[in-house]
Amino acid sequence: MEIAGSCRMNRLTDLEINCSVRKILVRHWLDLGRISLRTTSGVTYLSGELARLPKVENPLTSSTVTEIINRIRRISGIRRVQVDFRNWIECGDVWKQRSQKPTDFQAEAAKEKAQSVYDLTESQTPKPSDP
Amino acid sequence: MKTILAIDDDHWVLETLRDALTTHGYEVLTTVSADEATCILGEQRVDLVLLDLNMPGKNGFELYRLFQSRQPVPVLFVSGCSRSFSPHSDGFESLWTNEFAQGMTDILYKPFSLATLYEKVEGLIGDSGVVPHESTH
Numbered sequence: 001m002e003i004a005g006s007c008r009m010n011r012l013t014d015l016e017i018n019c020s021v022r023k024i025l026v027r028h029w030l031d032l033g034r035i036s037l038r039t040t041s042g043v044t045y046l047s048g049e050l051a052r053l054p055k056v057e058n059p060l061t062s063s064t065v066t067e068i069i070n071r072i073r074r075i076s077g078i079r080r081v082q083v084d085f086r087n088w089i090e091c092g093d094v095w096k097q098r099s100q101k102p103t104d105f106q107a108e109a110a111k112e113k114a115q116s117v118y119d120l121t122e123s124q125t126p127k128p129s130d131p
Numbered sequence: 132m133k134t135i136l137a138i139d140d141d142h143w144v145l146e147t148l149r150d151a152l153t154t155h156g157y158e159v160l161t162t163v164s165a166d167e168a169t170c171i172l173g174e175q176r177v178d179l180v181l182l183d184l185n186m187p188g189k190n191g192f193e194l195y196r197l198f199q200s201r202q203p204v205p206v207l208f209v210s211g212c213s214r215s216f217s218p219h220s221d222g223f224e225s226l227w228t229n230e231f232a233q234g235m236t237d238i239l240y241k242p243f244s245l246a247t248l249y250e251k252v253e254g255l256i257g258d259s260g261v262v263p264h265e266s267t268h
Contacts, residue, residue, distance in 0.1 A: 019234035026231045033238035054217040
């Protein structure tokens with residue numbers, strides 16, 4: 001496997017690109033668990049929710065999101081970056097928070113659970129109280 | 132064949148992970164024991180570790196730090212509690228700025244779909260190189 005160690009600076013493989021993208025996300029204290037990332041033939045797809053880790057004080061701003069995406073676009077080997085976040089949208093050169101209420105992560109997870117083949121919910125998950 | 136080591140104190144979760152990932156052509160080793168996991172990692176090549184955050188006796192973060200100090204390996208944390216990944220958690224800030232910052236670690240929150248599991252695994256180590264056979268589930 002190529003990615004052990006560190007990401008090389010010359011033209012990167014898809015896995016090395018993913019590694020470089022995660023480095024940028026981590027540098028900005030972004031919650032990796034809410035972001036979906038994959039790279040195929042140099043095209044990087046980002047989706048899900050762009051949000052800080054819980055209890056990180058500085059909220060994400062438009063300029064920070066712009067900086068993050070621009071940094072990702074500059075990674076060597078990336079041909080294109082396709083972004084489809086639920087909570088941020090690019091309008092021209094500016095990233096804006098979507099006007100709808102931020103997605104409730106727990107509600108989204110519950111929806112995903114209903115669609116999943118396997119239910120891997122931990123046993124301590126609170127159950128709705130009986131009427 | 133790429134080898135994945137899954138560590139979780141829940142046998143059912145381990146069985147599910149093994150079934151799902153074996154179907155996609157990965158070799159999957161499982162253990163409920165942090166000590167056994169440490170032995171396995173010392174003895175054989177593992178391409179990816181799936182690590183439950185809440186293990187009896189040893190916190191997943193401690194185990195993660197131990198693994199990374201010996202032989203850096205891609206890790207996918209599997210957790211039902213997003214709040215644990217917070218700078219307010221004990222020792223997390225240093226883990227985040229050192230180990231996570233290497234770009235070889237990802238997080239998967241429970242509950243999750245198989246599609247999300249495969250995407251996270253493939254994002255870290257690539258596909259198995261084996262054509263998946265149809266799942267019976």
